[in-house]
Ligand SMILES: Nc1ncnc2c1ncn2[C@@H]1O[C@H](COP(=O)(O)OP(=O)(O)OP(=O)(O)O)[C@@H](O)[C@H]1O
């Protein structure tokens with residue numbers, strides 16, 4: 294399988310009053326075409342920033358220090374914003390954000406919002422657009438689609454808004470969808486419906502998905518491959534099976550083995566002593582070493598780089 298997206302040695306920092314936040318430190322991540330790739334790690338480890346960098350929507354104080362992002366073989370990290378907007382964002386790569394309301398415009402009807410997206414890359418008559426919008430709404434199993442067209446976002450429930458947002462994404466039919474904690478704003482029953490929709494996307498539309506989450510149960514249910522992030526670095530990438538059955542990085546191991554019930558999320562984990570370091574002055578060597586039971590001398594001195602320890606199983610640890 295080919296890589297649809299390849300992030301190479303991406304280093305990114307934020308300028309703040311307190312100093313430079315080293316948010317991403319030589320991140321390497323490859324996503325294969327058609328894959329459902331999970332990205333997990335405790336809060337503040339750089340998951341959302343990774344997604345925002347891929348889609349080219351970074352805060353103003355962000356600075357890309359080095360690295361590249363290849364999408365279908367083309368470097369997109371250094372594209373001009375205009376070109377990115379015209380050729381990549383929306384129709385090639387789309388992102389679902391944590392809060393669905395922030396992605397929907399409160400002053401436009403549902404029909405208008407989806408049409409706006411469609412118009413960016415398709416020509417059609419008014420009537421045709423309407424039919425396409427209805428079709429898109431039906432794809433995400435929104436009941437009574439015709440009736441929804443004239444509604445405004447505030448008239449919809451959180452779950453319905455989320456579906457409208459997914460419908461907008463589908464309308465652009467991106468090849469790569471980045472979903473950042475898309476279920477946090479939803480109640481549990483809608484969450485499971487949402488996951489069904491997402492699973493269908495993969496099967497029906499052959500979409501590639503980068504799924505950012507704290508929820509390991511969701512990861513084990515829907516992902517093919519998982520990357521684990523710690524303090525701005527990828528520490529392990531493997532098949533979902535290996536991540537859960539044969540985790541190699543001590544951090545991954547802790548994450549997995551601290552999970553007692555499937556309802557546990559990473560936020561509940563208090564069994565891992567210490568906390569994620571601030572990224573202004575991160576620990577030298579392996580950033581996990583102050584919390585690691587297996588740490589030896591070298592761990593506080595030299596950075597461990599990612600290496601393949603078995604087929605498609607990559608880990609950054611001096612002890613492996
Ligand atoms: N605009 C910004 N200015 C300064 N620091 C920032 C900015 N945006 C993000 N950061 C910092 O970058 C780091 C990574 O943040 P990010 O949002 O990617 O974490 P995350 O893994 O998505 O966490 P969560 O699971 O809580 O969503 C954090 O230390 C965060 O404080």
Ligand code: NI
Nearest residue numbers: 340341342473
């Ligand atoms: Ni986040």
